Amino acid sequence: MGAVLYHGEPNGASLTVLAALAEAGAETGGEAALGITCRPIDLLAGERHRIPGLSERVALDMGIEGEGPVLVIDGEAMTESVFLAQYIDELAGGAGLQPADSHAHWEMMMWCRQITERLSPAAALLGNLASSQAEIAAIGAADFAGITASIPSDDLRQRWQALHDGTIDAAQVADSEAKVAQAVARCEGQLADGRDWLMGVYSIADIVTFSWLAGMELLRPEAFAAAPKTTAWLARVQARPAVAAALARATVSEPLRAWAPGPEINRWG
Amino acid sequence: MSGIALYHWEPNANSGKPMLALMEKGVSFDSHYIDMLQFDQHKPGYLAINPQGTIPAMTHSGAWGTRVLTESTAIMEYVNEEFAGPALMPADPRDRWRIRWWMKFMDQWLGPSFSMIGWNVFVGPMVRQRDPAELDAAIERIPLPERRVAWRKAISGQFGEAEMAESRRRVALGIGLLEQELGKRAYVGSDQYSLADINIFNSTYSLPLSQPDLAGKDRTPNIMRWLKRVYQREAVQKTWAMGRTDLAHRYSLIMEGID
Ligand SMILES: N[C@@H](CCC(=O)N[C@@H](CS)C(=O)NCC(=O)O)C(=O)O
Numbered sequence: 001m002g003a004v005l006y007h008g009e010p011n012g013a014s015l016t017v018l019a020a021l022a023e024a025g026a027e028t029g030g031e032a033a034l035g036i037t038c039r040p041i042d043l044l045a046g047e048r049h050r051i052p053g054l055s056e057r058v059a060l061d062m063g064i065e066g067e068g069p070v071l072v073i074d075g076e077a078m079t080e081s082v083f084l085a086q087y088i089d090e091l092a093g094g095a096g097l098q099p100a101d102s103h104a105h106w107e108m109m110m111w112c113r114q115i116t117e118r119l120s121p122a123a124a125l126l127g128n129l130a131s132s133q134a135e136i137a138a139i140g141a142a143d144f145a146g147i148t149a150s151i152p153s154d155d156l157r158q159r160w161q162a163l164h165d166g167t168i169d170a171a172q173v174a175d176s177e178a179k180v181a182q183a184v185a186r187c188e189g190q191l192a193d194g195r196d197w198l199m200g201v202y203s204i205a206d207i208v209t210f211s212w213l214a215g216m217e218l219l220r221p222e223a224f225a226a227a228p229k230t231t232a233w234l235a236r237v238q239a240r241p242a243v244a245a246a247l248a249r250a251t252v253s254e255p256l257r258a259w260a261p262g263p264e265i266n267r268w269g
Numbered sequence: 270m271s272g273i274a275l276y277h278w279e280p281n282a283n284s285g286k287p288m289l290a291l292m293e294k295g296v297s298f299d300s301h302y303i304d305m306l307q308f309d310q311h312k313p314g315y316l317a318i319n320p321q322g323t324i325p326a327m328t329h330s331g332a333w334g335t336r337v338l339t340e341s342t343a344i345m346e347y348v349n350e351e352f353a354g355p356a357l358m359p360a361d362p363r364d365r366w367r368i369r370w371w372m373k374f375m376d377q378w379l380g381p382s383f384s385m386i387g388w389n390v391f392v393g394p395m396v397r398q399r400d401p402a403e404l405d406a407a408i409e410r411i412p413l414p415e416r417r418v419a420w421r422k423a424i425s426g427q428f429g430e431a432e433m434a435e436s437r438r439r440v441a442l443g444i445g446l447l448e449q450e451l452g453k454r455a456y457v458g459s460d461q462y463s464l465a466d467i468n469i470f471n472s473t474y475s476l477p478l479s480q481p482d483l484a485g486k487d488r489t490p491n492i493m494r495w496l497k498r499v500y501q502r503e504a505v506q507k508t509w510a511m512g513r514t515d516l517a518h519r520y521s522l523i524m525e526g527i528d
Pocket of ligand 1: 283284310322
């Protein structure tokens, strides 16, 4: 049996993996060569928690990035978009998405970790408030109970519940806005020497950072007002054929405004 | 000379990861002991190395100058890739994915709960007796706002009941999941000793003592078997010998008691 990638609209974690797959597929002669079939699912209908035929599901049930994509191979559910992007790159025999030099590779992993730890939860919170919250709040009581009952992780279920009940407070919003601003400042600093890509060469760091930041440019343009290098870099990433191909998988007109409950805000500095 | 200097505290949790990874690779390093309970990590000498004021940090000097590396799990991947010696990551991409998954689960989900409990019962009480004015000044020097909050709570015993309950819930659940995982494979995430074992061992070897209701010979035989196997590694012995408190020694007594 081949591998199946279950994914949401191309934004956030789903965009990261779709873009990495398109990038690696282009290197190796098509995604089919990697044996991976893409299957879109409706994350806001809870479909991610009803994937059939799983024999090893701990990574799905306890994944910490929230409603991200799931790659299923031999019944094992694989999650966490950065590691799936690394997996795809390594499966392709090195598709050029990770620097070969160990120091540059460390820098990429450290960068991705800090983006997924700080920016992703903040972007997901702001994105969900702007888009999915109304949709989640409109789910009928019985259907919503069905969705939450199918979510094994208590903390992910609570993030759905908070959106449903509208209990996210102004302090959390302000904290998330500050974290988005910090991520923009960090990108601007990294790009200050005139480089095209965050790590010098194009890598998973560009894909991951773009995946969480591009939607923020639409929602909080003021955070980018003093960051011309970052906005130019976002446009450069978006123009890559693989990123364009990933975005073209959207079933909505503006995928960068499509969000689903994401990672939790760090609970211990 | 390897050109490596490591700034670390006791051989456990985040500090223990690069210590043990370097030992496993046979890489010698200059050890700089940073006493976390004396707030060494917020003093100017260390902030010049890592302005975030967290440990561990590693420097690697060579023809390129001096590189500063932070983030303990990423440091371990660097050590594994940069130096010869036994491979601490398997070749199979899916095993590598699983190892990274478990390390993130520890670093960002389970580990923070261990820390909260550890700070509440150990770090806070150890530091609390000192002069309040001196402690206040020490807290003011902490660069990261979230770490400042954590220290304040630890010192004044102000972790909330809800957050402590949540940490206990996660610890119980996480131990159960690790027990299941080690029933499937010889090591965490693969059949080979790897960075995931180094990572998770450093945060779990104390469990039989700190969480006897959750971990032990009867409740978690797979974890105990694995802890003992890792504990017997020469690199662990050498790493534990670098501790300055009796922390590691106390755990070695427990390990000896497991058959
Ligand atoms: N993500 C970092 C976390 C480093 C970290 O927070 N270390 C703790 C000790 S395990 C620390 O420095 N605490 C000292 C403080 O907060 O003052 C890593 O894995 O290296």
